[in-house]
Amino acid sequence: MIAEHFRLGRVVACRPVATGVMNLNWRVTTDRGDFAVKRVTDRPPEAFRAAQRILPGLAERGFPVPAPRWTGEGSALLQINGFRYAVSEWLPGAHPSGSGLDPAACGLLGDLAGRLHLALAELCPAAPAVLPDRPADADRTRAELRRYAGLAARRDDRFDRLAGAEIERRLVLLDTAAGQRPPDADVTPCGWTHGDLQPLNLLMDRGRVTGVLDWDRLGVRPFGLEVLRTVTIMFSAGGRTALDLERSAAFVRAYRARVPITADQLVDAADRRWWALATETWPLKRHYDDGDDRCDQLFTTRSTFLHWWSRHRAGVRTMLVEASGR
Template sequence: MSGPDCLDYLSSQFHIGSVREVVHLPDGLMNDNWRIEADAGIFALKKIRDVPFDLARRNLRTLSALAKTGVPAPSPRQTADADPVVEVGRDGFSLVSWVEGRHRPGTDLPLSEVTALGALLGHLHEVLNRTLTGLPPVIDVPAASVTAPEATLAQIERFLAQLATLGEPTSFDEEAARFLVERRLLLEKFADERPVSAAPAGPFGWTHGDFQYRNVLWQDSEIVAVLDWDRIRVRPFGEEAVRTATVQFGGADGVLDSERVAAFMDGYRSVIAISPAELEDAVSRLWWKRMTDPWVLVFHYDRSDHSCDDLFAPQERMLSWWTERREEVVAAFIAKA
């Protein structure tokens, strides 16, 4: 696949010279990405789709500061006006240095590397909240919305009604209908167990927002790059640590690797002080968010965006598995490996 139609304009704005090779990267879930080989080197070109361009600019400038501290992050390319985003009509593009490496799902990692991964996330949280990043100091505790079960039940009924009208449902449609019925039963059973406070417990501050194996590059046993900094935002640290562990160490069968969760959290807590009670709060909040947020179906049916369809079934299997073993999951997060 060729690059975007405006590639010549982008190469001139980013001052990379003549483009010799363009390869589309099919693995991106939210954005279009290309590997670009040009006179000035090899780069990753991104068409920004899921964040406002001004926010992308702020995050890319933060990335430049992080790279100077030794954080394994690619360096953004800038225009002559020091702009890391080039706008072409309604589209926006960023360009960062290319880093060779491979993505490694968490269940493939030996425990020593799992612990190192957790320590790196802790280090990122610590560095992101230094003044050198240019991000403003965080003072107020971030509020955490707690979705009412009635709202999600209404969504479920809406999707089920839509699915019932399909003359020739696909395999995804059939799977969605089955999992929606299961989700409805879970919600009705556990509606009273949602978090009661809108104030999450534990430390908070600027976070990466999507730290997981699709955004981490390895060379052998070394992490050489953390990618996709589009979602830098203030969050509870526990929220990102728990989310990372469930994405990184949950298999397609929906089962969470408890041993690796414990090793990951050991590494994280070697850098960030977070208590067992604060971690339990984070685990409970993420469980409820998964229970009440059928976001893949919103993408698929409301936005006609099928890029995340493959995530749906594993997420639903994990929700069922997790709900049956909530105490066991909490124990994995607060245990010492």
């Protein structure tokens, strides 16, 4: 039915894609080529359609984005049995491993991020240059963590034991770092961003980027947030290892060659990102309140990286300052 509505041709093979967290994906091969089929579950339809509409403009500017397919009725989404599906062309390449990239390739990714932000500013509606940021309150976070600790204690599977132990560590961290909450502030520079630039949404082949995927989280954010989020995921194996500061610096230097952002703004973004990780409870909400275990692994890897970062905040700040030429 999907192949028929999106006019993909005669289906030869259909294989599930093992990578990914939030949405189910398949590689569909037909007599007309290879296509990516995605079940869209975590974004409102209008937000998804808006993101799809900017992809042709990015392709015209030379960015390797997947060409979306449209149904015969001109829609980017097809609803079947209560689920929404989208289709795009299949792009070549493999998901990069940050530790496997040399500094030149890391710089290539930083340059790509900078060029993307500039191109999105041309293609999307005018965005505010400043956004207010109100970091989470430590006391409210403690209360939420204690509630989830109680839920974990009433069960006894592997995740509950991991969650219980991590919640105890998180409470100790918040007791130690409560005075380090970044102040409420208007953050700049801001603009349109991809929202999830990380290895599972990138494809590379022989040192060049061949795909920038999954535009579901396109939105207006501080540029520093996207930079810090990208490097801390890309160059820590998704939070499983220490952050590779050399590769991160190469990314930051190349980004700054495209987008004017100061060392102070990057350090502020780092502090705000670190605090967001220290106070986030959304993976626990998904597991315990929503009955959704798809993000359980993210909770453990993000927690591991949070504690590494908490011990090495000075080193991360120094890297950002030096990469900014100060």
